[in-house]
């Protein structure tokens with residue numbers, strides 16, 4: 567597997583990769599819809615980019631991040647002292663706390679396919695009954711066998727690479743995009759399709775809303791976020 571980029575390169579990716587547009591959309595949603603004075607958890611928070619933006623926008627919220635990579639959690643703790651950042655494997659992390667809002671962006675596709683249901687179950691358990699959760703990932707087109715999965719990964723990977731080249735990204739960002747393609751092809755990242763993921767979310771959550779942020783053209787693959795609630799009657 568190609569290692570994930572350093573925290574510094576990771577932060578630059580938001581400027582050049584389509585993923586940055588999705589994160590901007592989520593920031594607007596969080597600013598508008600998260601309950602005042604509530605607790606927000608970012609599962610698999612990486613180097614804390616999203617949490618840091620939230621802490622500036624919504625200083626009333628209590629923010630907690632969890633990530634397995636010490637480089638990222640140390641970087642977050644040192645740079646943003648108001649954010650509680652825990653180093654842990656989300657699948658093993660134990661807590662009695664419940665959260666009003668949970669975000670998990672770009673995380674589930676790092677969990678091997680057989681364990682992806684466990685992370686969704688974990689999110690369900692950690693979420694307050696009247697809370698909501700935002701899960702976002704890049705998705706490949708649907709597939710039904712290994713050859714189709716590889717072709718779907720190559721399609722997404724090529725389009726991602728093309729998008730960063732068109733944005734005139736520096737070589738370190740192009741390298742990160744090439745790494746994503748290779749990781750998906752050889753299954754050290756585990757991107758799934760919107761269709762498969764929707765079925766999984768529906769096993770746990772009664773309200774599942776789907777939003778696509780990239781590409782703007784018609785496509786199955788791309789960057790999507792889901793808004794998940796335990797009941798269809800919950801306030802926005």
Ligand SMILES: C[S@@+](CC[C@H](N)C(=O)[O-])C[C@H]1O[C@@H](n2cnc3c(N)ncnc32)[C@H](O)[C@@H]1O
Pocket residue numbers: 570609610611612613616632633634635638654655656657670671672673676677
């Ligand atoms: C692509 S990054 C996403 C970071 C950030 N949430 C974002 O939107 O940019 C995936 C993150 O998941 C973390 N990760 C992978 N497996 C994990 C696990 N089992 N437990 C906790 N974090 C994990 C990685 O360390 C990495 O920071």
